Amino acid sequence: MKKNFRSFIALTIAVTVLASAQVAAAAAFTDTKTHWAKEDIATAVNQGWINGYDATTFKPNTNMTRAEFLKSLVAAMKYKLLDTDTPFTDDTGWYRAYIATGLKQSIIKVAEYKNSEFDPKQLITREEIARMTIRAAGKDKEGVAYGYLAVAKQIKIMTGYPDGSMGGNKNATRAEAVVMITNTLKYINPPVTVAYPKTKEQLNTMIQSLPSFKGTTMYSRQEVGVNLKGSDVFDDYLLWIGYSDELKRTTIDTYASTSDIKALIKDLLKQYYPNSYEKAYSNYIIVDGKKDSDSGRNFETKYDGRSFLVYKGKDIEGVSIWIGG
Secondary structure (H helix, E strand, O other), X not given: OHHHHHHHHHHHHHHHHHHOOXXXXXXXXXXXXXXXXXXXXXXXXXXXXXXXOOOOOOOOXXXXXXXXXXXXXXXXXXXXXXXXXXXXXXXXXXXXXXXXXXXXXXXXXXXXXXXXXXXXXXXXXXXXXXXXXXXXXXXXXXXXXXXXXXXXXXXXXOOOOOOOOOOOOOEOEHHHHXXXXXXXXXXXXXXXXXXXXXXXXXXXXXXXXXXXXXXEEEEEOOEEEEEOOOOOOHHHOOEEEEEEOOOOEEEEEEOOOOHHHHHHHHHHHHHHOOOOHHHHHHHHHHHHOOOOOOOOOEEEEEEOOEEEEEEOOOOOOOOEEEEEO
């Protein structure tokens, strides 16, 4: 019965497709809930290289000073702080060690600032950020040769504005600064695409290693069924996962919407989308909660270089999730 039902769901999804978006910190900030940089801000705060103004506000659209940005970049790069004298005459204050460290790491250079003053309270421009981040990324020679903004765009530290301009003279917001530092870290240590299991044995090993797994599993053809109750009843196998070598696709079918199943789905999505599983899980929850009369019963996008599709058929409880390579 369930096997035939899964086949029906797979066929329905195919027809639909052919016919046819950490985070405790993010929740804490009332002014980032709908902000375009919400996820990066939450990750940055959780990693500790930037803070909010208080427990509930981050002020993502507020401009950032040179000292504030330098501190965040030094912290994100995990440089050892060097608290020594510098050639700058205004290197006194909480930012002293960050200026010294920035000079030591060649992120900033004395010759680029007038009158031997770093002017730490000056609002930082996007071009200044391009210089600092390109140097942190080890691409200073390229920056000198081709322009820091151009190189920043090339290696995807900065994307520019919709009209194609880079806005080098514009003062950067805190949100923009966070995203540019995040992109620098990604360039230096690019996310590794995790190879995911293909055989039923590999799938079974992965499932049983998940933090929220409990109960029992069983094989049926090339799929693994999960019985979170641990009973001897076949109808209690309410989640099935399989891999199609021909389609290069992993399929997850659920037949209920219990908290245990949702927890396991979240753990599964984390295996396939290590950087974006929260987004994938959020969209799974939205589609899973749809009623028969609701629109938007399927959602399709791409996360971490892999396709993601979640679909809910009519008159059923549960969803199907397709994960492509």
